[in-house]
Amino acid sequence: MKIKPWYLAGAAGVLVIVVALSFGFGGRMGSDHMGFGHMGSGYNGDESFAGARFVNVVGDGTVKVTPDSVRVDANISTLASSQAAALASTAQSADAFRASLKKNGVEAQYIRAVNLSTNPEYSYSSAGAAKIVGYRSTQNFNVVIRDAKNAGLIISNLQSAVGNALSINSTTSFVYDQKIAEANARTLAIAAAKAKAESYASLTGSKLGLVLSVDEQVNQSGPIPLMAMAKSAGSMAAPVQIDLGQQSITVTVTTKWELK
Numbered sequence: 001m002k003i004k005p006w007y008l009a010g011a012a013g014v015l016v017i018v019v020a021l022s023f024g025f026g027g028r029m030g031s032d033h034m035g036f037g038h039m040g041s042g043y044n045g046d047e048s049f050a051g052a053r054f055v056n057v058v059g060d061g062t063v064k065v066t067p068d069s070v071r072v073d074a075n076i077s078t079l080a081s082s083q084a085a086a087l088a089s090t091a092q093s094a095d096a097f098r099a100s101l102k103k104n105g106v107e108a109q110y111i112r113a114v115n116l117s118t119n120p121e122y123s124y125s126s127a128g129a130a131k132i133v134g135y136r137s138t139q140n141f142n143v144v145i146r147d148a149k150n151a152g153l154i155i156s157n158l159q160s161a162v163g164n165a166l167s168i169n170s171t172t173s174f175v176y177d178q179k180i181a182e183a184n185a186r187t188l189a190i191a192a193a194k195a196k197a198e199s200y201a202s203l204t205g206s207k208l209g210l211v212l213s214v215d216e217q218v219n220q221s222g223p224i225p226l227m228a229m230a231k232s233a234g235s236m237a238a239p240v241q242i243d244l245g246q247q248s249i250t251v252t253v254t255t256k257w258e259l260k
Contacts (some may be wrong), residue, residue: 065249069147070174090137194208212257218252
């Protein structure tokens with residue numbers, strides 16, 4: 001008599017274990033997504049949310065603000081017969097630079113010297129031979145003018161005080177403290193996200209529940225470079241005009257809302 005192995009025997013019956021899985025449903029619609037059963041990054045471990053239906057939506061809020069400050073990139077450069085003389089001349093012009101800024105209401109904390117250099121300067125003959133013609137000393141400054149509406153006048157006064165030794169390389173208008181603008185943009189972004197979530201809830205025969213997670217990203221329009229035209233010392237030309245323009249600040253929120 002042949003004996004069948006135990007795992008081939010049918011008399012003992014078969015025990016079937018059923019494993020139930022929950023999957024999200026629906027496809028992505030742009031940046032939005034509907035689903036249920038899996039809470040993703042918004043799930044905080046609370047078992048009460050383990051089987052919740054949810055919708056992910058993105059909301060944007062943008063506000064436009066007029067810059068209140070101007071950043072100035074400038075340098076002072078002088079040429080002299082020796083390095084010591086060049087440094088002394090640059091230092092004298094730099095003192096006039098700082099004094100003019102202070103006189104026009106720019107505080108010392110907004111004036112930063114970023115580089116100081118002294119190098120020989122050469123002239124070249126047609127044959128290519130180099131000859132030292134002097135020594136050039138250059139000091140670079142980054143200045144923040146908080147009084148944006150008067151930035152043009154302040155720059156013109158700077159040029160008059162320092163003279164041709166001063167070069168204005170660029171000016172950039174910007175919002176010094178954008179917390180208020182960000183808060184206003186955030187309010188708009190959350191309102192837009194909630195409205196979109198309510199629309200999905202209505203379209204699917206659901207009610208909108210709690211917001212389960214919020215992720216935020218803040219973007220701003222790039223600074224607008226505004227070149228400042230130099231004013232010759234002693235001239236009677238009108239002050240430089242700095243057009244501030246507008247800066248856009250956008251808050252984007254990615255939210256997850258419960259559907260009931």
